[in-house]
Amino acid sequence: MSFMNMQARVARNGLKHSTRVLIPATRHFSSSIPRSKQRVIILGSGWGGYNVLRGINKKDYDVVVISPNTYFNFTPLLASTAVGTLEFRCAIEPVRKYAPGVTFYQAWCDEIDFQNKRLKCMPATRPPEAEPTGDTDAPVQVQPANSFPLHYDKLIIAVGAYSQTFDIPGVKEHAHFLKDVKDARKIRGRIFECFEQANQPFVSDVERRNLLNFCIVGGGPTGIEFSAELHDLIHTDVAKHYPALARLCKVTIYDVAPQILGSFDKSLRNYTEKTLSREGIRILTNHHVERVEKRKMIVKEIGEVPFGLLVWSTGLAPNPVVKATTVVKKNPKTSSFLTNDHLNIIMDNNEANPDVWAIGDAAQVVDAPLPATAQVAAQKAKYIVKKVNKLVKEQDSPEPFSFENRGSLAYIGNWKAIYDRSKSPSDEGFLKKETGRTAWLLWRSAYFTMALSTRNKILIPAYWFLNWIFGRDLTRF
Numbered sequence: 001m002s003f004m005n006m007q008a009r010v011a012r013n014g015l016k017h018s019t020r021v022l023i024p025a026t027r028h029f030s031s032s033i034p035r036s037k038q039r040v041i042i043l044g045s046g047w048g049g050y051n052v053l054r055g056i057n058k059k060d061y062d063v064v065v066i067s068p069n070t071y072f073n074f075t076p077l078l079a080s081t082a083v084g085t086l087e088f089r090c091a092i093e094p095v096r097k098y099a100p101g102v103t104f105y106q107a108w109c110d111e112i113d114f115q116n117k118r119l120k121c122m123p124a125t126r127p128p129e130a131e132p133t134g135d136t137d138a139p140v141q142v143q144p145a146n147s148f149p150l151h152y153d154k155l156i157i158a159v160g161a162y163s164q165t166f167d168i169p170g171v172k173e174h175a176h177f178l179k180d181v182k183d184a185r186k187i188r189g190r191i192f193e194c195f196e197q198a199n200q201p202f203v204s205d206v207e208r209r210n211l212l213n214f215c216i217v218g219g220g221p222t223g224i225e226f227s228a229e230l231h232d233l234i235h236t237d238v239a240k241h242y243p244a245l246a247r248l249c250k251v252t253i254y255d256v257a258p259q260i261l262g263s264f265d266k267s268l269r270n271y272t273e274k275t276l277s278r279e280g281i282r283i284l285t286n287h288h289v290e291r292v293e294k295r296k297m298i299v300k301e302i303g304e305v306p307f308g309l310l311v312w313s314t315g316l317a318p319n320p321v322v323k324a325t326t327v328v329k330k331n332p333k334t335s336s337f338l339t340n341d342h343l344n345i346i347m348d349n350n351e352a353n354p355d356v357w358a359i360g361d362a363a364q365v366v367d368a369p370l371p372a373t374a375q376v377a378a379q380k381a382k383y384i385v386k387k388v389n390k391l392v393k394e395q396d397s398p399e400p401f402s403f404e405n406r407g408s409l410a411y412i413g414n415w416k417a418i419y420d421r422s423k424s425p426s427d428e429g430f431l432k433k434e435t436g437r438t439a440w441l442l443w444r445s446a447y448f449t450m451a452l453s454t455r456n457k458i459l460i461p462a463y464w465f466l467n468w469i470f471g472r473d474l475t476r477f
Helices: 003-022 047-055 075-082 181-198 205-211 221-241 266-278 320-324 374-391 436-450 454-470
Strands: 038-043 061-067 071-073 092-094 103-113 118-123 148-151 154-157 161-163 213-217 250-254 282-284 289-293 296-299 303-306 309-312 316-318 337-339 344-346 352-358 363-365 408-413 416-420 433-435
Touching: 038 047, 047 061, 047 154, 047 374, 075 181, 075 221, 075 436, 103 320, 154 374, 181 205, 181 221, 181 309, 205 213, 213 221, 213 303, 221 250, 221 266, 221 408, 266 282, 266 408, 266 416, 266 433, 316 320, 337 344, 337 352, 408 436, 416 436, 433 436, 436 454
Parallel strands: 038 061, 038 154, 061 103, 154 352, 213 250, 213 309, 250 282, 337 363
Antiparallel strands: 071 092, 103 118, 118 148, 161 316, 289 296, 296 303, 344 352, 408 416, 416 433
């Protein structure tokens, strides 16, 4: 064989081999391809759905995730991100981290057909023919023509819940919620916009006070932590860069209940009220908001209240797919699905559905109500993972779900927090109640250890340290 022929043969072989390497693995987008494994569909990527996704055996199941978000929200840190104590990436984890082990669709589930084990899903993205825009927070248009069905063998419902407005006029249009990292970003932008607007030379003192009146409706942990973080921002970084404006700021908490933090021990509630009041945060309990208008709200007890920012945090409303489902028993107060102690949903005929589980804010165990917290959702997810992974091996797991109360934490500002484990039936643990700096250390260490990725375990303390040394970033962009 000549040297030239050898070169041509080597070239042909090299091309053949390189072609084999470069061809990507075929990805099937159709839901009707032949399957040898049972399909488990997870609805939602919150504390329940994301923790199931992390732990479920992806080798034994065809795992599909349906969620309108491509990320998991680390909700306890949203208040910190809303004022710049932490950056937004610290409070999210990507769902696609687990691809190609799972199939993910950014979509809503609009309908569940339990009899035929079929879902109707709607894309949560803009239609492909839509005009490109840089506004990622723009409302997504419903695409009924592009809806698609999915069949399941096992279904885990972890769709969470929406913010409760009690149908008060104007809340959705003029208030900010704090359920998602997008909400935190909008709040952060609005806070600094208020200061820049109030800093203009032509603005009157009355207008400045109105712009710098920050109102929080809801005295639960989210509302309290946000007001505390906002107070810290005003009295540290804002006081340095806007000294004249910082003195005009006012932070007020409104709640219909007679006391804030209703789920905490009474002594901790009293401590929090005294601490916040000493820091200059007003707490107005037994106050009812009748309606919200542009830059003002009408409160039954005091009349018209102008504001620069209104944050609404008054509880949970059922997810639309939960609300629309009629063949499942629901809690008459919260409208969430009722499940048995194995977390299977209970159908209208009082029988548990063995192939469908519901966890998180979308469900409650019958006769054993638990608070709608991240801790409850995460423990239910861990239970489901153990149960579903055993089912594929035809192993029974007869033990029912049991919640272990590890305590509740809330930050109340100025390096102080509260910790409550007094309602736990167990005597284990060295603390039942704690306040002040010790509770603050517990709060920070708990959220640091709860971070799900190594990346965020590094980022969270790094940003805490950087902002302690250099202060928060007050830029708007």
